[in-house]
Amino acid sequence: MELIEGKKVAAEMKKEIAEEANSIKASGGKTPHLAAVLVGHDGASETYVAHKVKACEEVGFKSTLVRFEEDVTEEELLAKVDELNNDKDLDGFIVQLPLPDHISEQKVIEAIRPSKDVDGFHPVNVGRMVIGLPAFVSATPAGIMILLERYKINTSGQNCVIVGRSNIVGRPLSILLSQKTPTANATVTVCHSRTKNLNEVCANADILIAALGSPEFLTADMVGEGAVVIDVGTTRVKSDKTKSGWKLKGDVKFDEVSPKCSYITPVPGGVGPMTIVSLLKNTLLASKKEIYR
Amino acid sequence: MELIEGKKVAAEMKKEIAEEANSIKASGGKTPHLAAVLVGHDGASETYVAHKVKACEEVGFKSTLVRFEEDVTEEELLAKVDELNNDKDLDGFIVQLPLPDHISEQKVIEAIRPSKDVDGFHPVNVGRMVIGLPAFVSATPAGIMILLERYKINTSGQNCVIVGRSNIVGRPLSILLSQKTPTANATVTVCHSRTKNLNEVCANADILIAALGSPEFLTADMVGEGAVVIDVGTTRVKSDKTKSGWKLKGDVKFDEVSPKCSYITPVPGGVGPMTIVSLLKNTLLASKKEIYR
Numbered sequence: 001m002e003l004i005e006g007k008k009v010a011a012e013m014k015k016e017i018a019e020e021a022n023s024i025k026a027s028g029g030k031t032p033h034l035a036a037v038l039v040g041h042d043g044a045s046e047t048y049v050a051h052k053v054k055a056c057e058e059v060g061f062k063s064t065l066v067r068f069e070e071d072v073t074e075e076e077l078l079a080k081v082d083e084l085n086n087d088k089d090l091d092g093f094i095v096q097l098p099l100p101d102h103i104s105e106q107k108v109i110e111a112i113r114p115s116k117d118v119d120g121f122h123p124v125n126v127g128r129m130v131i132g133l134p135a136f137v138s139a140t141p142a143g144i145m146i147l148l149e150r151y152k153i154n155t156s157g158q159n160c161v162i163v164g165r166s167n168i169v170g171r172p173l174s175i176l177l178s179q180k181t182p183t184a185n186a187t188v189t190v191c192h193s194r195t196k197n198l199n200e201v202c203a204n205a206d207i208l209i210a211a212l213g214s215p216e217f218l219t220a221d222m223v224g225e226g227a228v229v230i231d232v233g234t235t236r237v238k239s240d241k242t243k244s245g246w247k248l249k250g251d252v253k254f255d256e257v258s259p260k261c262s263y264i265t266p267v268p269g270g271v272g273p274m275t276i277v278s279l280l281k282n283t284l285l286a287s288k289k290e291i292y293r
Numbered sequence: 294m295e296l297i298e299g300k301k302v303a304a305e306m307k308k309e310i311a312e313e314a315n316s317i318k319a320s321g322g323k324t325p326h327l328a329a330v331l332v333g334h335d336g337a338s339e340t341y342v343a344h345k346v347k348a349c350e351e352v353g354f355k356s357t358l359v360r361f362e363e364d365v366t367e368e369e370l371l372a373k374v375d376e377l378n379n380d381k382d383l384d385g386f387i388v389q390l391p392l393p394d395h396i397s398e399q400k401v402i403e404a405i406r407p408s409k410d411v412d413g414f415h416p417v418n419v420g421r422m423v424i425g426l427p428a429f430v431s432a433t434p435a436g437i438m439i440l441l442e443r444y445k446i447n448t449s450g451q452n453c454v455i456v457g458r459s460n461i462v463g464r465p466l467s468i469l470l471s472q473k474t475p476t477a478n479a480t481v482t483v484c485h486s487r488t489k490n491l492n493e494v495c496a497n498a499d500i501l502i503a504a505l506g507s508p509e510f511l512t513a514d515m516v517g518e519g520a521v522v523i524d525v526g527t528t529r530v531k532s533d534k535t536k537s538g539w540k541l542k543g544d545v546k547f548d549e550v551s552p553k554c555s556y557i558t559p560v561p562g563g564v565g566p567m568t569i570v571s572l573l574k575n576t577l578l579a580s581k582k583e584i585y586r
Contacts, residue, residue, distance in 0.1 A: 106426065127420030130468075131460050133399065157487040165471055167424050175423075175468075178458055178483045187494065189482040190471045194450040201480065 001258055002151075004230070004265045006143070009150050010273035017280050018059040024287070025060070032287035033062040034118065034279070035084055035093035039077065039103070040070035044236065045096050052094070055276045061283060064090070074103045078111050085113040091287040092118030092136075094279070115292035118282035121168070130175055134291045136282050141173040143274025144209070144230055149183050151263060153207070153228055160186040161202055163218070163251075164211035169232055173209065198222070210251035220256040229257060229264040232271050248272070294551055295444075297523070297558045299436070302443050303566035310573050311352040317580070318353070325580035326355040327411065327572070328377055328386035332370065332396070333363035337529065338389045345387070348569045354576060357383070367396045371404050378406040384580040385411030385429075387572070408585035411575035414461070423468055427584045429575050434466035436567025437502070437523055442476050444556060446500070446521055453479035454495055456511070456544075457504035462525055466502065491515070503544035513549040522550060522557040525564050541565070 021032055034056055038049045049065065056063035066080060077095075084093045093116055099105050109117075114124040120138035128135035137145075148155060160177050164170035170190060178188040186207065191198055202208055202222040210218045211232035223229060233251030241247070250267030258264050265271050285291050314325055327349050331342045342358065349356035359373060370388075377386045386409055392398050402410075407417040413431035421428035430438075441448060453470050457463035463483060471481040479500065484491055495501055495515040503511045504525035516522060526544030534540070543560030551557050558564055578584050 106424075123420030123424060123426065124416050125420070126423050127416030127418065130419050130423055130464060131399075131416060133416065157489045159489070165473070171423060171468070174483075175464070178485070180458070180485070185485075185487045187482065187484055187488040189480065190467075191480055192471070192473070192478075194478045195480040196450045196452070 001261050002263050004147055004151055004263050004270060006147060006265060006271055007269040007273045009147060010143075010277040013146070013277045014055070014059050014280065017277070017284055020284060021060045030089070030287065031060070031062045032283050033064070033090050033092075034283045035064040035066060035087075035090055037066045037068070037077070037080065037084075037093065037095040039068045039072055039096070039099055042098075045098075049096050051276055052279060055280055056283075059280055061280065062089075064093075070100055072100075072103075074107065077103060077108060081108060081111045085111075085116060090116065092116045092283045094119045116286065118279060118286055120172075120282065126167075126172070129172060132179060136285070136291055137176065137278075138168050138172055139275045139278035139282070140169045140232060140271065141176055142278040142281070144173060144232070144271060145176055145183065146278070147230070147265070147271070147274055148207075148228075153263060155183065155207065156185040158186050158206040159204060160188045160207040160209070161191060161205035162188065162209045162211060163191045163198070163202065164209075164213070164232070165190050165192045166211065166213075169211040170209075173211070177207075212251055214251055215249035216251070216253040218252040218257060220253065220260060223257050223260050225260055226262045227260065229261045230271065231265050231267050234267060234272055294554050295556050297440055297444055297556050297563060299440060299558060299564055300562040300566045302440060303570040306439070306570045307348070307352050307573065310570070310577055313577060314353045323382070323580065324353070324355045325576050326357070326383050326385075327576045328357040328359060328380075328383055330359045330361070330370070330373065330377075330386065330388040332361045332365055332389070332392055335391075338391075342389050344569055345572060348573055349576075352573055354573065355382075357386075363393055365393075365396075367400065370396060370401060374401060374404045378404075378409060383409065385409045385576045387412045409579065411572060411579055413465075413575065419460075419465070422465060425472060429578070429584055430469065430571075431461050431465055432568045432571035432575070433462045433525060433564065434469055435571040435574070437466060437525070437564060438469055438476065439571070440523070440558070440564070440567055441500075441521075446556060448476065448500065449478040451479050451499040452497060453481045453500040453502070454484060454498035455481065455502045455504060456484045456491070456495065457502075457506070457525070458483050458485045459504065459506075462504040463502075466504070470500075505544055507544055508542035509544070509546040511545040511550060513546065513553060516550050516553050518553055519555045520553065522554045523564065524558050524560050527560060527565055 053063045109121045114122045120136035125135045174190045177186045207228045209230040215235045231250035231252040236246040237249045239247040402414045413429035418428045467483045470479040500521045502523040508528045524543035524545040529539045530542045532540040
């Protein structure tokens with residue numbers, strides 16, 4: 001069993017991105033610039049946004065944090081999105097989800113200009129990705145594709161099973177993996193709560209991706225010998241052993257599953273670190289105008 | 294074995310659409326209006342467009358056929374698209390594909406205003422469909438979903454295998470069928486040229502959809518007892534038995550496959566007729582502003 005060390009790959013990629021940012025700046029180009037909009041003070045959201053800002057610093061990007069209190073109106077938030085759309089120094093921005101109930105997340109997402117939508121959530125980016133056109137691909141699926149590639153895991157013709165059909169992970173990943181590209185070309189099955197014989201379907205997978213957000217859902221009997229297992233779960237569960245009072249749990253029962261695998265991602269240190277580095281990568285692509293002219 | 298008679302369902306739906314169009318007109322509303330743009334004189338394209346125009350007449354829609362010769366420039370075509378986008382009387386329009394090589398199909402598709410894109414090919418409509426937002430869904434997958442619904446074929450939790458990953462059939466259908474809606478919820482596998490053990494994967498399907506465009510590709514050994522088989526293929530093959538000199542062949546070897554099926558669509562008269570009626574349905578939705586306000 002070999003561990004897929006997302007943390008290590010993410011560090012390598014950050015180094016590559018920093019080098020490219022430096023060479024852009026050295027040749028007189030603009031510093032890549034990412035903004036994050038944070039509404040309220042949800043603990044997880046605060047942590048994610050802080051990590052994103054810190055990651056920008058690490059690679060030499062400029063970052064801007066825009067804060068609103070919980071009671072910001074939809075109108076005020078949309079006005080800010082409009083301002084960021086038109087900010088010439090800004091290459092891309094994200095609005096950290098979830099938003100308070102009185103604000104339509106979909107309306108906010110659709111207000112972001114697709115060429116600045118480095119989270120890849122706008123319908124235009126989703127649609128372009130599906131069709132196979134250049135697009136900002138959302139960070140988690142993009143990060144998983146990079147991990148498979150860097151670990152030289154053959155996907156072509158492989159039986160790939162994804163558990164979970166969310167718009168931000170399962171669905172886009174299923175599309176990316178089955179596309180007619182040298183690093184994809186897998187036979188992809190999307191499973192979910194209604195799937196019958198789920199255990200059997202999973203046990204037959206060459207590549208098994210757990211992205212349902214249910215801690216330790218995937219057990220050893222659901223995994224075939226020699227499978228590649230990608231664990232996308234990052235649920236915070238209470239813990240009296242950590243200073244924060246919680247720890248991250250994946251969707252895979254690692255201890256019993258890992259001995260059966262050829263490759264497996266740990267939690268933490270697997271898919272998670274790739275998410276932020278994918279966002280940096282998208283910001284770099286935005287600053288280079290590689291997706292949209 | 295029961296035949297899924299698309300021709301009959303399409304006729305029923307045309308009647309329903311005609312009734313709705315009449316009641317709109319009777320209450321002083323505008324006549325739904327579809328335009329088709331046809332470049333050149335390709336035989337199949339001429340036939341498709343003629344069918345679409347005729348179908349509009351049958352349901353009491355207004356239709357406009359815009360013709361260009363093969364040597365029309367991309368610029369001229371895009372100018373016409375712009376004109377149609379801004380034509381207030383027009384609810385929706387299609388540009389019949391394929392286009393000549395000197396014109397970028399993608400550029401033309403992206404120039405169509407999403408709210409008039411009744412073919413559902415624009416990235417905005419594709420993306421919205423993927424996310425689960427109201428969208429124009431392309432005609433063939435939409436028609437197949439209607440057939441399954443009208444024949445009360447249970448899809449929830451069923452093992453559904455789609456052979457073919459095209460942007461206009463296999464891919465969107467795979468997304469529609471696996472969505473969390475009462476008429477979908479299937480476990481969907483997308484197969485293609487690289488899939489290993491294709492025969493075995495197909496033989497295990499509860500619902501098997503052949504959408505690869507390879508005449509009589511699907512043989513009896515690839516189909517399990519009691520499966521539902523949907524044949525999307527419509528390849529023109531030479532024939533000395535028809536006046537036209539060709540006949541339509543499906544992707545399924547009907548004679549040997551049909552005895553094993555619980556349900557199967559014939560070719561012709563199965564999926565084909567549903568495609569045009571789905572286009573009429575989209576035009577009606579456009580005229581009622583049910584997808585976009």
